[in-house]
Amino acid sequence: MEKSIRVKNVSKKYKLYKNKKEQLLDVVTRKSYGQDFYALANIDFEAEKGDVVGFIGINGSGKSTLSNIIAGIVPETTGTVEVNGDAALIAVSAGLKGDLTGRENIELKCLMLGFSKKEIKNMEDDIIEFSELGEFIDQPVKSYSSGMKSRLGFAISVTVDPDILIIDEALSVGDKTFAEKSLAKMKQFKEKGKTMIFVSHSIAQVKQFCEKILWLEYGTVKDFGTVEEVMPKYEKFIRQWRKMSKAERETYKQEADKRKKKFLK
Numbered sequence: 001m002e003k004s005i006r007v008k009n010v011s012k013k014y015k016l017y018k019n020k021k022e023q024l025l026d027v028v029t030r031k032s033y034g035q036d037f038y039a040l041a042n043i044d045f046e047a048e049k050g051d052v053v054g055f056i057g058i059n060g061s062g063k064s065t066l067s068n069i070i071a072g073i074v075p076e077t078t079g080t081v082e083v084n085g086d087a088a089l090i091a092v093s094a095g096l097k098g099d100l101t102g103r104e105n106i107e108l109k110c111l112m113l114g115f116s117k118k119e120i121k122n123m124e125d126d127i128i129e130f131s132e133l134g135e136f137i138d139q140p141v142k143s144y145s146s147g148m149k150s151r152l153g154f155a156i157s158v159t160v161d162p163d164i165l166i167i168d169e170a171l172s173v174g175d176k177t178f179a180e181k182s183l184a185k186m187k188q189f190k191e192k193g194k195t196m197i198f199v200s201h202s203i204a205q206v207k208q209f210c211e212k213i214l215w216l217e218y219g220t221v222k223d224f225g226t227v228e229e230v231m232p233k234y235e236k237f238i239r240q241w242r243k244m245s246k247a248e249r250e251t252y253k254q255e256a257d258k259r260k261k262k263f264l265k
């Protein structure tokens with residue numbers, strides 16, 4: 001099988017600062033300030049061409065960080081990422097410039113993807129129609145609601161027809177009809193054999209749409225396999241997690257952080 005995405009030993013380190021002063025000192029002096037925080041620790045993950053993979057995990061587990069790295073929006077700190085083809089990320093406001101209008105954003109995004117002016121003109125109407133933004137298309141994006149931004153981002157990404165589509169929670173904002181329309185479009189992509197990554201908190205949507213699951217937990221891979229293998233374990237975990245008190249969740253997180261440190265060695 002042809003590999004579409006190859007993520008090897010990828011870690012992402014952020015620096016956490018107590019205040020602005022500490023951050024500034026870290027930049028301007030030789031001494032290191034702030035605390036290292038690993039949003040991802042030695043992640044290995046591969047997708048074959050045509051795979052539809054759901055990224056799941058509780059808040060802060062690294063789903064968005066990993067999808068941004070695969071999309072080439074955020075650089076990895078260490079490790080390697082190989083992506084075979086063009087990847088487009090759809091997330092709330094991903095890559096949209098607030099000062100530009102919706103229409104200008106369409107043009108900019110398509111130009112950056114290498115389309116000619118003529119091709120863009122041809123795609124523009126389809127994008128505007130899919131986005132359902134009507135006359136708002138000529139208003140600056142900063143005046144849009146998160147649902148409107150998501151609709152515009154989704155419309156652009158599906159119309160430019162990328163090889164790899166990464167959808168990060170884009171369906172959780174906006175209305176139900178748009179989510180259904182988007183899901184139908186994503187099904188078409190799936191039928192065309194495109195590789196897709198779907199980041200979602202909705203167990204129902206992941207079950208409906210994905211074939212494989214990458215379960216992340218505090219920056220590490222908890223499990224990877226088919227939906228049938230992984231989802232029952234995740235659902236069991238989520239039931240337990242919901243019953244945990246704040247203190248129990250903190251203890252759980254500390255244990256997970258200890259495991260993460262081992263991964264980093």
Ligand SMILES: Nc1ncnc2c1ncn2[C@@H]1O[C@H](COP(=O)(O)OP(=O)(O)OP(=O)(O)O)[C@@H](O)[C@H]1O
Pocket residue numbers: 014015037038039057058059060061062063064065066
């Ligand atoms: N720019 C940043 N600077 C510092 N920490 C960050 C940054 N971006 C993300 N993080 C941290 O990295 C961790 C992983 O975040 P990420 O958004 O990837 O998780 P997620 O699984 O997508 O979460 P959610 O489900 O809440 O969207 C979190 O602890 C987050 O606070």
